[in-house]
Amino acid sequence: MSQGPAAVLIGPPGSGKSTVGRLLADHLGVPFRDTDGDVEAVAGKPVSDIFVEDGEERFRELEAEAVRAALESHDGVLSLGGGAVMHEPTQKLLAGHPVVYLQVGLDQAVRRVGLASARPLLVLNPRSRLRALMEERRPVYERLAMITVVTDDREPDEVAAEIAAAL
Structure with missing residues (x-):
């Protein structure tokens, strides 16, 4: 039985959860x-x-179940969707896990996700919407994180190495 993930990455869109997560998993020799x-x-x-066909509520239900299952069974690096932490039961499930908040500034996040992004929550006025999401979620990210790493103006491998050292 797994003891849970080696690291759980949280943060807004564009923070580098997928890119850094893969590199961190390689660095630690575990799956992503x-x-x-x-x-x-x-x-x-x-x-x-x-989002379009079933709605955000259905997506959030599927997401909460995916997070629960992954926390129980995955022993590598786990990347959560940016909004997954807004689900209160998910916040409780994250307690005791090595949660890493990848912090990114708005300008960097916009550059990374692009303004013509296919991300459903960023369809209308993406820059303004991303700013609002980041401000709303920041206190939750900060509260849940055991480790916070700033990703602005840094290479993903440098961020992954910092996380590995901190773990």
């Missing part, structure tokens, strides 16, 4: 898993299609 990929596998369609 992204709960958005788990949701897509269960639903049989991309996250953006789930």
Whole structure:
């Protein structure tokens, strides 16, 4: 039975959870898993299609279940969707896990996700929407994190190495 993930990466869109997560997993010699990929596998369609066809509420249900299952069974690096931490039961499940908050500034996040992004929550006025999401979620990210790493103006491998050293 797994003791849980070696690291759980949280943060807003564009913080580098997937990119840094893969590098960190390689560095630690463990597998990488992204709960958005788990949701897509269960639903049989991309996250953006789930939002459009089934609604955000259905996506959040699938996401909460994917996070729960991954925390119970995955022993590598786990990347959560940016909004997964807003679900109170998920916050409780994260207690005791090595949660790493990848902090990113708005300008860097916008550059990384692009303004023509297929991210469903950023469709209308993406820069303003991303700013609002980041401000709303920041206190939760900070409260849940055991480790916070700033990713602005840094190479992903440098961020992964810092996390590995901190773990």
